[in-house]
Amino acid sequence: MKKIMLVGGGKIGVAIAGFLSSTGEYRLTVADRDPASLSRMPKNEFVETRQIEIADPKDFAREAEGHDIVLMATPYTLTAIIAEGAKRAGAHYLDLTEDVESTRTIKRLADGANTAFIPQCGLAPGFISIVAHDLARKFDELRDVQMRVGALPVFPTNALKYNLTWSTDGLINEYCNPCESIRDGRRGEVPALEELEQFSLDGTEYEAFNTSGGLGTLCDTLEGKVENLNYKTVRYPGHRDIVKMLVRDLRLGIRRDVLKDVLETALPITYQDVVLIFVTVSGMRDGRLTQESYAKKIYSQTIHGQLMSAIQITTAAGICAMTDMLATGKLPQKGFIRQEEAKLPDFLANRFGRYYA
Numbered sequence: 001m002k003k004i005m006l007v008g009g010g011k012i013g014v015a016i017a018g019f020l021s022s023t024g025e026y027r028l029t030v031a032d033r034d035p036a037s038l039s040r041m042p043k044n045e046f047v048e049t050r051q052i053e054i055a056d057p058k059d060f061a062r063e064a065e066g067h068d069i070v071l072m073a074t075p076y077t078l079t080a081i082i083a084e085g086a087k088r089a090g091a092h093y094l095d096l097t098e099d100v101e102s103t104r105t106i107k108r109l110a111d112g113a114n115t116a117f118i119p120q121c122g123l124a125p126g127f128i129s130i131v132a133h134d135l136a137r138k139f140d141e142l143r144d145v146q147m148r149v150g151a152l153p154v155f156p157t158n159a160l161k162y163n164l165t166w167s168t169d170g171l172i173n174e175y176c177n178p179c180e181s182i183r184d185g186r187r188g189e190v191p192a193l194e195e196l197e198q199f200s201l202d203g204t205e206y207e208a209f210n211t212s213g214g215l216g217t218l219c220d221t222l223e224g225k226v227e228n229l230n231y232k233t234v235r236y237p238g239h240r241d242i243v244k245m246l247v248r249d250l251r252l253g254i255r256r257d258v259l260k261d262v263l264e265t266a267l268p269i270t271y272q273d274v275v276l277i278f279v280t281v282s283g284m285r286d287g288r289l290t291q292e293s294y295a296k297k298i299y300s301q302t303i304h305g306q307l308m309s310a311i312q313i314t315t316a317a318g319i320c321a322m323t324d325m326l327a328t329g330k331l332p333q334k335g336f337i338r339q340e341e342a343k344l345p346d347f348l349a350n351r352f353g354r355y356y357a
Contacts, residue, residue, distance in 0.1 A: 008073030009037030015316035021046040060085030096122040098213030110336035118337040121319035124149040125216030133340035139283035142226040148278040150234025151311040161236035163270035177212035182229040208232035275310040321353035
């Protein structure tokens with residue numbers, strides 16, 4: 001039985017603990033500084049809780065000692081501390097970060113390590129990279145890889161047409177930080193909230209625009225092989241203009257604590273959401289310019305007697321599937337592991353990955 005330390009007892013942490021403990025094959029220690037969060041963890045023999053304050057890699061390494069795997073479900077600001085602590089403890093490390101700099105830190109820590117470091121194991125980055133790479137492998141020459149993902153309320157009622165469905169810090173990070181892309185064969189960065197586009201799927205109108213972090217490591221993987229590679233977040237029409245006013249015109253992009261307070265005060269969370277995944281790849285195949293797409297909608301549902309939002313399900317299923325695949329030898333066992341190293345058929349066949357199937 002694998003021993004796992006899960007750091008972070010929020011909405012995603014609860015879902016991860018529920019998924020893994022239900023198998024009877026993992027024993028979890030859930031660590032968080034907030035006793036209220038720990039009290040919401042599943043009550044079964046495979047889950048124990050530990051209230052700790054994480055401030056130093058050495059101290060965290062002592063907490064993680066004896067565990068085979070460390071999973072991080074906290075804000076990205078703790079990434080470097082937890083990843084270094086996991087390395088010191090000799091444990092594999094997986095996280096959900098969308099932060100580009102944090103991922104670069106993990107890549108440096110993974111250099112020469114005897115354990116695996118697998119960042120970005122959620123939805124986007126995460127599953128979206130596995131899908132995009134699977135489609136890209138089917139082409140002789142790549143032209144365009146376009147990735148679109150959104151976590152949206154099923155019943156939008158406010159001007160933003162949005163409810164909080166996951167980490168507010170992560171959301172702000174996406175809206176404010178530069179976005180990696182490849183354009184005309186050249187790798188670079190573009191500003192967030194720009195390059196607005198409109199599209200329709202299943203009769204519903206959406207908009208999409210640049211946000212940070214969603215490409216994961218695909219720029220590294222596909223550089224020199226694709227003409228254009230980009231990632232955009234999907235929202236209902238009108239959302240981008242209001243966010244841009246807040247972030248740019250009112251300058252809350254440089255006062256993120258204020259922006260976080262505004263969003264969390266004004267926007268309620270919802271468990272009635274839908275996750276939209278839309279990937280389109282075009283290029284040459286058998287001498288013809290060809291396009292192939294992947295589209296999926298995933299809704300909230302009750303799992304193990306608990307209502308989970310679509311973003312909880314997809315994010316938790318992503319990191320749990322990667323944990324399972326690591327534990328069963330379907331992923332490399334040491335060094336820096338990119339999401340796209342996982343094979344899509346293996347992921348979808350996994351007992352957690354099937355929530356995407």
